[in-house]
Amino acid sequence: MARKFFVGGNWKCNGTTEEVKKIITTLNEAEVPSQDVVEVVVSPPFVFLTFVKSLLRSDFHVAAQNCWVRKGGAFTGEISAEMLVNLSIPWVIIGHSERRALLNESNEFVGDKVAYALSQGLKVIACIGETLEERESGSTMAVVAAQTKAVAGKVTNWDNVVLAYEPVWAIGTGKVATPAQAQEVHCELRKWLHENVGGDIAASTRIIYGGSVNGANCKELAAQPDVDGFLVGGASLKPEFVDIIKAAM
Ligand code: PEP
Numbered sequence: 523m524a525r526k527f528f529v530g531g532n533w534k535c536n537g538t539t540e541e542v543k544k545i546i547t548t549l550n551e552a553e554v555p556s557q558d559v560v561e562v563v564v565s566p567p568f569v570f571l572t573f574v575k576s577l578l579r580s581d582f583h584v585a586a587q588n589c590w591v592r593k594g595g596a597f598t599g600e601i602s603a604e605m606l607v608n609l610s611i612p613w614v615i616i617g618h619s620e621r622r623a624l625l626n627e628s629n630e631f632v633g634d635k636v637a638y639a640l641s642q643g644l645k646v647i648a649c650i651g652e653t654l655e656e657r658e659s660g661s662t663m664a665v666v667a668a669q670t671k672a673v674a675g676k677v678t679n680w681d682n683v684v685l686a687y688e689p690v691w692a693i694g695t696g697k698v699a700t701p702a703q704a705q706e707v708h709c710e711l712r713k714w715l716h717e718n719v720g721g722d723i724a725a726s727t728r729i730i731y732g733g734s735v736n737g738a739n740c741k742e743l744a745a746q747p748d749v750d751g752f753l754v755g756g757a758s759l760k761p762e763f764v765d766i767i768k769a770a771m
Pocket residue numbers: 532534688692693694695696732733734735753754755756757
């Protein structure tokens with residue numbers, strides 16, 4: 523089953539109004555494959571979501587970087603899934619390793635967030651990935667399987683989920699996984715989906731790679747059979763993000 527290439531840009535906690543305008547101008551002027559070939563989603567900080575949505579070309583979409591685990595209310599500083607839906611923001615990133623590590627988001631909490639976001643009609647980019655210590659101790663698959671299980675248990679419609687494999691040791695470090703390392707984990711994850719969720723879901727679910735992807739390394743990674751796109755951090759703030767979108771071709 524053909525899986526449409528997916529490229530997400532995670533801007534993290536970066537940007538001023540002027541910088542945002544500059545990035546959007548670059549994206550809007552870029553010649554990239556049509557949305558039948560590649561799905562592009564950019565994820566600015568909350569405060570810029572509507573601004574970006576109002577300026578961004580209509581064939582690219584917008585994602586929030588997080589949302590609250592349940593219905594909004596007395597949760598100071600949080601943003602609810604309902605609010606994102608109300609603003610017509612279609613996507614949300616959940617379980618990014620920075621939040622798992624810095625804000626102690628557990629597998630269970632991430633799973634609950636995925637459940638609530640999906641229940642409200644959002645589409646989810648669910649992030650998983652092992653630390654260097656976990657990789658070196660040989661527990662990569664056990665770690666990512668446990669993270670995936672916590673998410674998979676809460677998914678009712680896999681059409682609305684993209685799985686982002688992001689080894690923590692590769693995020694923001696400039697130390698990208700080799701194409702073989704990425705392919706190995708993506709292939710294992712697809713096997714896991716096949717055995718634990720179902721063959722059709724395994725065949726159709728996009729598994730994207732994140733971790734120091736840039737304009738120079740994206741082609742080789744994109745050529746791997748189980749790499750269905752990217753979640754890009756640092757390079758999504760730069761013009762080379764356009765080259766990464768073109769890696770689909
Ligand atoms: C990310 O934050 O999801 C990410 C992959 O970052 P970077 O591309 O900067 O490694």
